[in-house]
Amino acid sequence: MSSTDTAGTPPARVFVKVWDPIIRSGHWIMVLCFAALYIKSDKFPLHIYAAYVIMAYMLFRIVYGLVGPRAVRFWTFMYSPKTMVKYGIDSVVGHPMHTISHNPLGGAMVFALIISMLGTSVLGLMLYSAGQEMGPLGDSVPYQWEDAWFTVALFGQDIEVGLKDVHIWCGNIAASLVTLHLIGNCWASACHKTNHVLGMITGVKDAEVTDPELKHYKQVPEPRFAINLTKSVGPVFTEIILITGILICIVWPLVEVLSWVNRFVPSY
Template sequence: MPNLDSPQVIKVWDPFVRIFHWSLALFFTVAYLTEDDFEAVHFYMGYAISALIGFRLLWGIVGPKYARFGNFITGRDKVVSYLKSLLTGNAEHYVGHNPAGGMMVIALLLMLALTCFFGMTLLAIEGDGPLAGTFVTVFNEDLIEDVHELCANATLFLVFVHIAGVIVSSFLHRENLIRAMVTGVKKVVAKKDEGETYVGK
């Protein structure tokens, strides 16, 4: 475990972000695998994911520096520029999320939110769940079921892209991003302006 008092490491991911990240990964996996055979578990996982999303939206506003959306949400040009720089092996290091990683966070939160919403809409059409009795009950059940499944599969696709991005970034930047999300720290090798350039080993 890195020494947090050492100037060679910097604390990046706070405990709440790390708990959110791994809990979301677990809950989505369970929800996806229990869609057909264990409906009660599937429903509760959906509620848990919804609660996590709500927490992350709040934490993205009031949380510490690297948890805040303002720290990693960038424009399209920065995302494209970063992705191009990855191909040359000369991508800039970021202490928190890089532009592509930040975009992935938003994409995953959005797709998970849509998956949960359409799942609750299905329950509402059947007269159950928190949306029962609302306007969503007028929707066609078969259509909503297809959209819910589409969103879930799109989320799974984004998860695979996310994992691939973590592997590529870890290799190119010579850092262990998975370990950083467990320990919460990364090694700092230099300082540049107000940000830090680092490499985790």
């Protein structure tokens, strides 16, 4: 829990540069690609090309999480299960710990998203090979696996499970995690009175002046956009407005454009 002064007033906050352009641009490319392949799941080759981009970025993110700037390195947001549970409880009662990088639950979501996105992508490549004999795997995956990959015994009956089934299940799990990620951002905004979407746009987040991690980050002025919007409607409504605006005004039109361009792109 963050320290407070004798009067019980929370420590003053300053603004620091946290997310670099690589992470920010990669995040928004991921948003676009996942929306394209999930909303337009029947559009090929758009679906598979978007998956290629997601897989490539996830692999890059793993490497970047080992050698990148401090805020994006995995060890800065790896917490014990006990800490994650405590953070979850504290966030309900209104006193969660404040972090500069990802909070304990946000950090866990990063790992969950990387695993689910990579797993779904690999299954998609196998399915593309089995069903279409295309993609990096060519015709190396048996075509029978598309509808009958393995068999499970359930209620005394053998049920065949295909790559298509598992791929769809994993895709829905990934979509559920994305939804939880959005809800978690709004919840964290309410708890910390700050805005995470703005941070992913500007690269700037707030930090408490008492935070020992502060010395590792460059202090910058508060983004003007944050002052005008957040102070007008509050951090939570700012988060909702930005998420809704980005999805409706930017992501959705771009997905429709990609869907149209899809007609002229050769499959691979």
